[in-house]
Amino acid sequence: MLESDSDNNSPLDLWYQERHNDEVSFGLHVKKVLHSSQSPFQRVDVFESTGFGRVLTLDGLMMCSDRDEFVYHEMISHVPLLVHPNPKRVLVIGGGDGGTLREVLRHDCVEEAVLCEIDGEVVEAARQFFPALAFGLNHPRAKVHIGDGVEFVKKSAAGVFDIVIVDSTDPIGPGVGLFSGEFYREVKRILAPGGIVMAQCESPWENKFDLAKVYGNLKDAFTSVYSMVGSIPSYPYGFWSWGFASDNQHPFHKIDLERARAIEKASKYYNVDIHRGAFALPNFLRQKLANV
Ligand code: SAM
Numbered sequence: 039m040l041e042s043d044s045d046n047n048s049p050l051d052l053w054y055q056e057r058h059n060d061e062v063s064f065g066l067h068v069k070k071v072l073h074s075s076q077s078p079f080q081r082v083d084v085f086e087s088t089g090f091g092r093v094l095t096l097d098g099l100m101m102c103s104d105r106d107e108f109v110y111h112e113m114i115s116h117v118p119l120l121v122h123p124n125p126k127r128v129l130v131i132g133g134g135d136g137g138t139l140r141e142v143l144r145h146d147c148v149e150e151a152v153l154c155e156i157d158g159e160v161v162e163a164a165r166q167f168f169p170a171l172a173f174g175l176n177h178p179r180a181k182v183h184i185g186d187g188v189e190f191v192k193k194s195a196a197g198v199f200d201i202v203i204v205d206s207t208d209p210i211g212p213g214v215g216l217f218s219g220e221f222y223r224e225v226k227r228i229l230a231p232g233g234i235v236m237a238q239c240e241s242p243w244e245n246k247f248d249l250a251k252v253y254g255n256l257k258d259a260f261t262s263v264y265s266m267v268g269s270i271p272s273y274p275y276g277f278w279s280w281g282f283a284s285d286n287q288h289p290f291h292k293i294d295l296e297r298a299r300a301i302e303k304a305s306k307y308y309n310v311d312i313h314r315g316a317f318a319l320p321n322f323l324r325q326k327l328a329n330v
Pocket of ligand 1: 100135157185186213
């Protein structure tokens with residue numbers, strides 16, 4: 039939500055405020071609004087902020103900012119890609135800003151990275167306003183498909199992807215189906231033996247999402263499920279979680295060190311210690327997931 043705190047609507051007084059719920063919000067001072075449109079799926083806004091650089095929001099919710107997008111994109115990509123011994127085909131569901139593709143394609147072993155984003159306007163906004171992210175969308179080893187990720191997965195052949203990354207919006211609107219047990223079972227079907235799924239799983243501090251249910255859905259589909267956490271200042275509560283699941287009992291800390299050392303050199307957040315430590319969960323989150 040973009041709102042002015044003065045009567046004269048001076049751009050200097052414009053603030054972006056994300057209300058996480060009825061009690062908590064996050065605000066950014068807006069320097070300039072660059073784009074606002076209503077796509078068939080959601081409202082798309084891009085603005086230049088004073089503190090976090092360029093920002094993309096969908097339906098008023100933070101998707102990425104110049105200042106801290108690297109945390110989310112590096113962790114959702116490098117962790118599964120460096121645990122898998124030889125990831126060749128990667129599917130990204132959502133992720134229309136291109137940041138996840140950009141990180142996936144830093145791995146030379148990846149022969150093809152397919153992105154399925156429901157909203158073509160997000161991809162266009164990224165191409166126009168976020169060239170550093172859109173680099174991934176324009177990469178020769180990337181294939182961009184505009185459509186619903188749930189349908190795309192249903193129609194995909196069995197066993198064709200080594201990694202599936204679910205880089206979705208919150209479990210509301212078009213993102214709901216991407217957190218269901220049925221969807222995760224379909225994801226499992228399209229994974230090759232030893233495949234890994236990595237799914238964004240919201241902030242552990244936010245009580246309005248039933249994290250245990252989402253991890254339970256993952257667990258119904260996969261034998262081995264872990265939660266991983268990281269710090270992202272512009273996301274709700276500044277603390278994020280992702281679900282890492284596979285059927286191959288991949289220990290998340292069994293990292294291909296040679297490839298990881300090369301990746302960490304050019305990363306701003308990811309390194310081998312962060313990778314291992316990201317699976318150490320605070321007790322309140324362990325308790326939330328205790329019965330999963
Ligand atoms: N990092 C972000 C976060 O956690 O807030 C996610 C960013 S990425 C832009 C999320 C994308 O998922 C959006 O562009 C949205 O359009 C897309 N999306 C939502 N539901 C989808 C679906 N059913 N199929 C494919 N893409 C979907």
